[in-house]
Amino acid sequence: MAAIHAASFPPRERWGEDAMRLQLELPGAFGLIDARGGFVLARVAADEAEILSIAVMPKARRVGLGRTLLTAAIAEARARGAAAVFLEVAAANAAARALYAQAGFREVGTRPNYYPGGAAALVLRAAL
Template identity: 40%
Template sequence: MIGQAPVAALRQMTGFDLAAVLDIERATFPADAWTEGMLRGELADQPRTRHYLVAEVDSRIVGYAGLAIAADQADVQTIAVYAEHRRSGIGSQLLTALLAEAARRGATKIFLEVRADNPPAQTMYANFGFEPYGVRRGYYDDGTDAITMMRELDG
């Protein structure tokens, strides 16, 4: 995103955003979408151990992302963007914001899981310096494996 104008306006997610976020969640992850209760639970820990953002284009929420932070470790909980807005830089914009927040809070490592059947997401994470370090067999509800990835953060 260096030298590029932001694609979307980012702001902190609130409970008022849940209907729009759930629509994106269900469209993006139909086999294992998070429930409203799960998302409310994540927001309940914001800002103590969570950081959730929404991405808006023309005042419409088109993506969201979440981060969990504990001590010097952070975990990307989720990143999702409507299909028609993918490959526009919104996912990268959201990930950049999560990395900045993790560093701001003192994290030295950031982890994530990505579906083994999602090469575009794997490529995006690799482009941000994430490296695969393992596989969680059958991690997702539909039996798909998760590739675990990690990146060191500049201290």
């Protein structure tokens, strides 16, 4: 997961193996990995879920892996009792925003200065 993350995000936003392990140890957290080169990390707390990270290796993109992983994470969150899923995405991340819009996510807020470079995040929500 750390290797896929490193290939998918700028250096200052990368999560190494320790960061991945810490995320997976959070109560309610789960990760799904696809051997073709993608993962999704999510967490369920009470009836809300959060997509913590999703990434696909550059060479494996645009063949449906991201959509498959997102769909599987949403199904797992629903099975664990979530009624809604939240996530943050950079306004400039057109690929991720298109993926989320297709999956039924809608903008519900913004978080200024969210990313290390100072960019704002959009907060998206999908009802399950």
